[in-house]
Amino acid sequence: FRGSKGRPRQDGGPLGAQLLGRRLGAPIGTQRVLGGDGDVPILTTEDNIVSQPAKILNFLRKQKYNADYELSARQGADTLAYIALLEEKLLPAVLHTFWVENDNYFTVTKPWFASRIPFPLSLILPGRMSKGALNRILLTRGEPPLYHLQEVEAQIYRDAKECLNLLSHRLGTSQFFFGDMPSTLDAYVFGFLAPLYKVRFPKVQLQEHLKQLSNLCRFCDDILNSYFRHSLGDG
Amino acid sequence: MLLLKPLCLRTSAEPWPENATLYQQLKGEQILLSDNAASLAVQAFLQMCNLPIKVVCRANAEYMSPSGKVPFIHVGNQVVSELGPIVQFVKAKGHSLSDGLDEVQKAEMKAYMELVNNMLLTAELYLQWCDEATVGEITHARYGSPYPWPLNHILAYQKQWEVRRKMKAIGWGKKTLDQVLEDVDQCCQALSQRLGTQPYFFNKQPTELDALVFGHLYTILTTQLTSDELSEKVKNYSNLLAFCRRIEQHYFEDRGKGSSSIRLS
Numbered sequence: 271f272r273g274s275k276g277r278p279r280q281d282g283g284p285l286g287a288q289l290l291g292r293r294l295g296a297p298i299g300t301q302r303v304l305g306g307d308g309d310v311p312i313l314t315t316e317d318n319i320v321s322q323p324a325k326i327l328n329f330l331r332k333q334k335y336n337a338d339y340e341l342s343a344r345q346g347a348d349t350l351a352y353i354a355l356l357e358e359k360l361l362p363a364v365l366h367t368f369w370v371e372n373d374n375y376f377t378v379t380k381p382w383f384a385s386r387i388p389f390p391l392s393l394i395l396p397g398r399m400s401k402g403a404l405n406r407i408l409l410t411r412g413e414p415p416l417y418h419l420q421e422v423e424a425q426i427y428r429d430a431k432e433c434l435n436l437l438s439h440r441l442g443t444s445q446f447f448f449g450d451m452p453s454t455l456d457a458y459v460f461g462f463l464a465p466l467y468k469v470r471f472p473k474v475q476l477q478e479h480l481k482q483l484s485n486l487c488r489f490c491d492d493i494l495n496s497y498f499r500h501s502l503g504d505g
Numbered sequence: 506m507l508l509l510k511p512l513c514l515r516t517s518a519e520p521w522p523e524n525a526t527l528y529q530q531l532k533g534e535q536i537l538l539s540d541n542a543a544s545l546a547v548q549a550f551l552q553m554c555n556l557p558i559k560v561v562c563r564a565n566a567e568y569m570s571p572s573g574k575v576p577f578i579h580v581g582n583q584v585v586s587e588l589g590p591i592v593q594f595v596k597a598k599g600h601s602l603s604d605g606l607d608e609v610q611k612a613e614m615k616a617y618m619e620l621v622n623n624m625l626l627t628a629e630l631y632l633q634w635c636d637e638a639t640v641g642e643i644t645h646a647r648y649g650s651p652y653p654w655p656l657n658h659i660l661a662y663q664k665q666w667e668v669r670r671k672m673k674a675i676g677w678g679k680k681t682l683d684q685v686l687e688d689v690d691q692c693c694q695a696l697s698q699r700l701g702t703q704p705y706f707f708n709k710q711p712t713e714l715d716a717l718v719f720g721h722l723y724t725i726l727t728t729q730l731t732s733d734e735l736s737e738k739v740k741n742y743s744n745l746l747a748f749c750r751r752i753e754q755h756y757f758e759d760r761g762k763g764s765s766s767i768r769l770s
Contacts, residue, residue, distance in 0.1 A: 347695035351616035354623040402674075409674040413572060436612035 345448050349455040352440070352447075355433060356462055362407050363430030363476055364462060366423065369403035373472040431479045438483040445492065452493065464490050521598060525580045526559045527551075528566045534650045535564060538728050539629040544576040546588050546720025551578075552756040553711045554600045564651035592713050602712045610707060614714045617699065617706065621714075624692035625721045627677060628685050628735075634668040636682055638731045690738045693722075697742040704751060711752070719752045 341349070368379050380400075384392035412422045437459060446452045447459070467480055467490050481487060529544040530536040536544070544560075551558045558578065563569065570577040570586045577586035578594075585594045595601070603614060633644050648664060649657025672678050677685075696718060705711045706718070722745055726736050739745060 343698040344701070347698040348613065348616070350691065350695045351613070351620040351699070354620040355616040358619045358623055406674045409671045413574075436615060439608040440612045442609070 341448055341453055345453075348448075349453065352437075352455055353458055355436070356458060359429045359433035360462055362411055362426040364466060365403040366407060366426060367466070367471065367473070367476050369400045370407065371473050375400055378469060378471055427475060430476055434476075434480055434483055434486065438486050441485050441489060443485065446489075456489075456493070460490060460493050464494065468494075519581055519598070521556050521600070522581055523557060524559070525557065525578060526561050527576050527578050528561050528563055528569060529576045530566050531562045531564055531651065535647055536562075537633050537644060537647060538724060538730070539626060539633060540567075540575050541728065542626070542629065542721040542724040543574070543588065544720070545724055546717045547576050547578070547591055549719050549752060549756060550588065550592065550602070550713055550716035551595075553602055553716060554595060556595065556600060588713065588717060602710065602716075603707075605710065606707060606712070614707070614712055617696070617714050618717055620692060620695060621717050621721060624688050625725075627672075627675070628689045628692075629721070629725070630668055631672060631677055631680070631685050632682075632730070632735065634665050635672055635677075636731075640665065642731055686734055686738060689735065690741070693739055693742050693745060697745050700744050700748060702744065705748075715748075715752065719749055723749045723753065 367374055369375055380396045383396050383399075387395060407422065407426065408419075411426055412419075441447060446456045448455065452460075463480065463486060466477055467487060469477075471477060527544070527547060530540060532541075548558065548560065566575050566577070567573060571584055572586045574587050577584055578591060580594075583594070585591050603611060606614060632639055634640060644665075645658070645661045649661040651657075652660060669678065700706055705715045707714075722739055725739050726746075726749065728736075730736075
């Protein structure tokens with residue numbers, strides 16, 4: 271995946287993983303999407319193929335590319351906790367915005383995604399990911415007393431807005447979450463927020479909320495300008 | 506939605522009654538690890554708020570609950586289930602453990618609570634319902650124990666199917682037991698690092714986070730499973746053991762509540 275604009279993603283990490291890679295100086299070029307089992311993003315090196323953001327981050331760490339050396343044990347623990355918060359509270363609404371909300375999915379996500387993967391996968395994969403997203407949302411959040419999809423949707427967007435508020439409180443006026451240098455947590459948060467911030471959607475409620483949190487927007491802009499300057503042209 | 510509206514209108518006026526009750530499954534024969542942890546977390550939270558609660562065990566507690574999850578509390582004429590909503594409910598009545606925290610601390614507290622739900626609770630569910638040894642030897646028998654044949658088998662298989670479907674949706678379906686135990690270790694390490702040498706997670710006063718962590722860790726340490734691997738992961742961290750002992754002594758033994766009669770070894 272390249273660049274920043276118009277990039278849907280399945281869960282928190284591909285953009286974050288790429289950011290982390292670049293920050294750490296790992297030579298990361300364009301990653302080819304193989305789409306074997308539908309898992310994106312995929313990092314390819316000479317001998318390895320790694321998918322899923324958390325595994326990519328672990329892989330980079332084992333190859334001695336680590337953004338967290340300067341973090342204390344306590345900050346490392348905080349990282350894990352905030353990542354859990356993002357996955358539980360923000361991810362369902364982001365999945366919904368990209369993959370389930372019909373206007374967004376059919377006008378933005380599906381065409382973009384299908385244009386980046388080879389035929390015949392372009393016919394199959396987007397639909398599968400959309401169904402997977404809806405399935406995940408309903409199975410994890412669609413429990414009594416929320417019986418209708420609209421009620422589930424209302425709840426997940428409420429949770430996501432609260433999560434964005436919490437992130438904004440936590441970031442405050444700092445440049446990054448742990449001081450002056452970006453860490454794994456910054457990469458994760460950026461991976462979630464940047465597409466949400468920049469992609470032009472028809473249905474934009476979560477994006478509108480994010481734009482009101484000026485420190486989070488500043489956070490995204492700073493990282494885009496520092497680390498993705500060269501790719502903006504490709505985006 | 507119907508259940509939530511009356512809550513907002515009427516709760517703030519009435520004080521906490523003496524006859525508030527908490528419902529869970531049968532302690533000895535039926536309740537499973539994850540539900541026991543959830544129930545203990547709520548009991549600890551209410552103890553920390555100094556709110557009296559009576560624990561009642563019913564075989565059909567899961568079906569009585571408005572959300573299908575245990576525990577649930579019956580206070581006055583309201584029924585509220587699960588720790589999150591119960592904390593909100595108690596707050597509406599004027600009791601809170603986290604009012605003294607600033608916004609950044611509150612964000613941190615919520616993040617760590619999600620960590621416990623995301624990793625510890627999911628690992629408990631995995632162990633109970635996806636690990637063949639545990640399912641065969643413990644879970645099926647316990648889950649169906651109050652019901653006659655063939656209902657006991659049908660209900661147990663149905664629940665197992667539901668849990669496995671959810672595990673698959675969140676990406677835990679392909680995990681091995683070792684990977685799950687590794688996750689538990691990572692979670693305990695994070696909790697241990699965050700706790701440090703403090704008595705509670707936010708220094709001197711316990712919050713709902715302490716109640717939640719205690720509920721899960723204590724249950725893991727004191728529940729007999731097919732092997733000790735899970736409890737060994739927690740035992741590696743001495744400050745977590747001390748934390749559990751401290752809460753047990755202060756909030757359960759000292760008040761004469763014998764709800765956890767098994768001692769920490």
